[in-house]
Amino acid sequence: MFGKLFTRSASGRATVHVEPFGWTFEVEAGQTILQAALARGLPWPSRCRVGSCTTCRCCLLAGDVRTLTDASYVLSREQLANRVILACQSQPRGSVRVHLDRAAATLRRDADPSAAAADASVPAA
Amino acid sequence: MSHYLRFLGVHGFVLATVAGIALGGAWMWLGVAAIYGVMIAGDELIGDDFSEPAYAHPRLLDATLYLAPPLLALLCFVMAWHAGSGDLFGAGAGVQATLGVDPCAARAAHGPLHWLGGILSAGLTFAAVGTNIGHELTHRTTDRGAMLAGRWLLALTFDAEFAIEHVYGHHRRLATPADPATARRGEQFYAFLARSVVGQTRSACELERGRLETLGLGTWTLHNRYLGGWLMSAAIVAAFGLAAGLAGVAVFVLAGLAGRSVLEAVNYFEHYGLVRDPDAPIEPRHSWNSNKALSNAVLFNLARHSHHHAAGDAKFWQLRAYRDAPTLPYGYLTSMLLVYVAPGWYRDRMTPLVLEWDRRHADATERRLAAAANRASGLPSLQLAAQGQ
Ligand code: FES
Numbered sequence: 001m002f003g004k005l006f007t008r009s010a011s012g013r014a015t016v017h018v019e020p021f022g023w024t025f026e027v028e029a030g031q032t033i034l035q036a037a038l039a040r041g042l043p044w045p046s047r048c049r050v051g052s053c054t055t056c057r058c059c060l061l062a063g064d065v066r067t068l069t070d071a072s073y074v075l076s077r078e079q080l081a082n083r084v085i086l087a088c089q090s091q092p093r094g095s096v097r098v099h100l101d102r103a104a105a106t107l108r109r110d111a112d113p114s115a116a117a118a119d120a121s122v123p124a125a
Numbered sequence: 126m127s128h129y130l131r132f133l134g135v136h137g138f139v140l141a142t143v144a145g146i147a148l149g150g151a152w153m154w155l156g157v158a159a160i161y162g163v164m165i166a167g168d169e170l171i172g173d174d175f176s177e178p179a180y181a182h183p184r185l186l187d188a189t190l191y192l193a194p195p196l197l198a199l200l201c202f203v204m205a206w207h208a209g210s211g212d213l214f215g216a217g218a219g220v221q222a223t224l225g226v227d228p229c230a231a232r233a234a235h236g237p238l239h240w241l242g243g244i245l246s247a248g249l250t251f252a253a254v255g256t257n258i259g260h261e262l263t264h265r266t267t268d269r270g271a272m273l274a275g276r277w278l279l280a281l282t283f284d285a286e287f288a289i290e291h292v293y294g295h296h297r298r299l300a301t302p303a304d305p306a307t308a309r310r311g312e313q314f315y316a317f318l319a320r321s322v323v324g325q326t327r328s329a330c331e332l333e334r335g336r337l338e339t340l341g342l343g344t345w346t347l348h349n350r351y352l353g354g355w356l357m358s359a360a361i362v363a364a365f366g367l368a369a370g371l372a373g374v375a376v377f378v379l380a381g382l383a384g385r386s387v388l389e390a391v392n393y394f395e396h397y398g399l400v401r402d403p404d405a406p407i408e409p410r411h412s413w414n415s416n417k418a419l420s421n422a423v424l425f426n427l428a429r430h431s432h433h434h435a436a437g438d439a440k441f442w443q444l445r446a447y448r449d450a451p452t453l454p455y456g457y458l459t460s461m462l463l464v465y466v467a468p469g470w471y472r473d474r475m476t477p478l479v480l481e482w483d484r485r486h487a488d489a490t491e492r493r494l495a496a497a498a499n500r501a502s503g504l505p506s507l508q509l510a511a512q513g514q
Contacts, residue, residue: 032438047406050264050437052297055406068438069266072336073293080339088438 014092018042019061019099027092032068033058034087044087044100051089060085063096128178131422132189135254138163138423139196142250146203146243147220149231153239156246160253161458167419168456174418175446186442190425193258194274197251197281201361201377204247207232208376209369244376248282248383255281256388257424261441263288277357282384285354286329294328296437300401300411310398310479311502314468318389387461394453394460394471395430398479398502400487400494409435409450410486416446417456428457451482476506483514 013026016033027036034056037044047053051069060083068089075084085098138160145155180186206213206228217228235243255278262268262275276285291306298304305324308317333351334344342348358381365373394413401411409431415421420428425441431450432439453460454474463471483495492514499511 047404048297048299048437049407049435050292050296051266052293066267069292070336072339073289073332075339077339077341 015095016092017095017097018058019097021100031091032088033065033090033092033096033098037087046088049088051086054086056087057084058087059083059099060090061097061099064093065090065096066093128176128180129182129185129189132186132425133192134419135257135423135425136189136192136196139193139200139250139254142246143196143200143203145246146200146207147228147231149207149228150234150236150239151242153235153246154242157242157249160246160249161462164419164423164456164458165462168417168459171418173416174421175416175448177445180442183440183442190258190261191274193254193278197255197278200247200250201281201365204243204376204380205365205368205373207235207243208365208373213368240376244379245383247376247380249387251281251380251384252387252391253424255279256284256287256384257427259284259287260291260427261425264292264437266292276354280354280357280361282381282388283355283358284385284388285357286326286333286351287388288354289332289350290325290329292437293332294325296407296434298403299407299434300396300399301403303403304396306392307396308393308398309502310498310507311472311504312397313472314390314393314464317393318386321389321392322385390461390464391427391457393464394475397472397475398498399451399482400491400498402488402490402494405488405490407434409447410482411435412450413453414447414450415453415456416448420457424457428453451478451486454478473504473506476504479507480510483510 013028015024016027016036017024018037023037023042025036025040025042027033031039034044034046034049038046044056046056048055051071052074054074057075057079065085067085068091069086071086071089072080074086087098087100138156141159142156145152145159148155202213202216206216212218212229220226220228259275259278262271263279265271265275272288276288279285279287295304295306298307300307302309305321305328308314308321312320329351333349337344337349340348345352347353362374362377365377369376396412399411399413401407412430412434414431415428417428426444427433427441429444429446431447432444455463460471463474483492483499487495496511496514499507499514502508
């Protein structure tokens with residue numbers, strides 16, 4: 001039953017939900033999460049936009065993404081195991097839920113164990 | 126249509142280099158003379174092109190990239206044939222039968238000075254076509270075919286590791302002291318060349334080691350892309366050795382090194398003296414830009430460098446002009462020639478432009494970083510300016 005929730009809609013768009021802010025936005029086919037977020041004026045942190053600085057990292061809580069660059073050059077084993085992804089290098093395959101901002105993550109820590117994992121896996125920049 | 130055709134121009138230069146080496150004698154200089162001559166004159170005469178056409182058939186543009194591997198293979202074959210003594214694959218006899226010219230006679234006429242021209246022509250062609258298209262292709266990290274073709278193209282200049290360092294190192298550290306490929310204020314080209322090559326090699330090794338550790342893979346395995354890159358170059362050297370002996374190896378290695386130095390010359394002027402707060406996003410102002418029409422047509426919009434660094438995932442045909450970005454005083458080949466033959470002069474030529482960058486483009490943090498860079502530059506004109514900054 002989740003299958004339906006996380007499949008791409010007919011228009012080729014996908015929806016991204018961002019914890020803990022409650023942002024929800026559409027990503028066009030071929031767009032990255034970061035591109036879509038910036039296009040909507042959301043203050044998503046980013047620097048290099050080619051998958052090397054890791055500023056745009058977030059944690060994938062649900063759903064799946066297509067990753068453009070080889071994140072193993074820049075993320076640690078723990079981060080990869082905890083599904084940390086780079087927003088600038090991720091195109092959602094269907095709808096996804098991600099967790100951004102390690103400081104704000106504490107708000108959700110008790111409520112959402114996977115968010116806590118995300119927080120622990122993202123060292124302060 | 127012309128918007129598409131202009132990206133074929135660079136392949137004409139490969140053919141000029143191939144023809145020059147095949148004709149032998151003084152013709153061996155044809156490639157280097159044609160590339161510098163046409164590009165320098167063309168950039169002067171044609172000037173800028175700020176157009177940003179929308180391409181309905183980007184696949185056609187991609188196809189022009191993939192002409193590079195076969196054409197450069199042809200160039201390598203002609204180099205090996207002329208450096209050797211036998212008739213590789215009967216090509217000499219074939220040429221004589223179809224075109225009526227005797228390649229053996231051309232080969233007998235080669236002197237060392239002629240070969241110097243041949244090597245410089247091949248090196249410049251390896252860089253302009255191989256490194257440049259290799260750069261475009263290895264940014265496409267999800268496309269295995271593009272990555273493989275790109276790394277082979279880069280292996281011609283002993284630089285397959287570029288696919289690691291450039292994307293995961295240079296794009297992150299751009300315009301900061303941690304980036305080996307950003308020239309510092311006051312630094313001359315040849316000093317930069319040595320620092321950049323050593324620094325990028327070290328960085329590529331470290332990045333690859335980190336990746337292998339993260340994934341739990343061994344260092345001395347075929348998973349190691351750094352070693353894999355050197356194996357590619359070694360395979361090309363071996364092929365030259367088999368085909369044309371030591372002379373073949375010497376010709377290829379010298380041409381490859383010449384090509385590598387071209388990349389560094391380009392790195393030098395693309396980022397000379399620019400500074401950035403390592404914690405701030407990369408913006409168009411952190412690269413020197415050029416909208417010279419011919420440079421961009423021949424180099425697949427590489428000169429639109431401001432947009433490339435601000436949006437490293439954009440394909441070459443999507444790169445925008447950014448009129449207001451800091452702009453180079455000359456086109457790419459003009460800048461290169463000056464950097465090679467008059468490095469001190471070129472550096473001084475950039476002084477007023479760098480100072481203008483401080484005034485017009487830098488934000489408050491960058492102005493502080495720029496003042497420090499000016500003081501450390503060792504150039505009196507920059508140090509003087511730093512007093513008022
Ligand atoms: S912005 Fe640098 S990794 Fe995404």
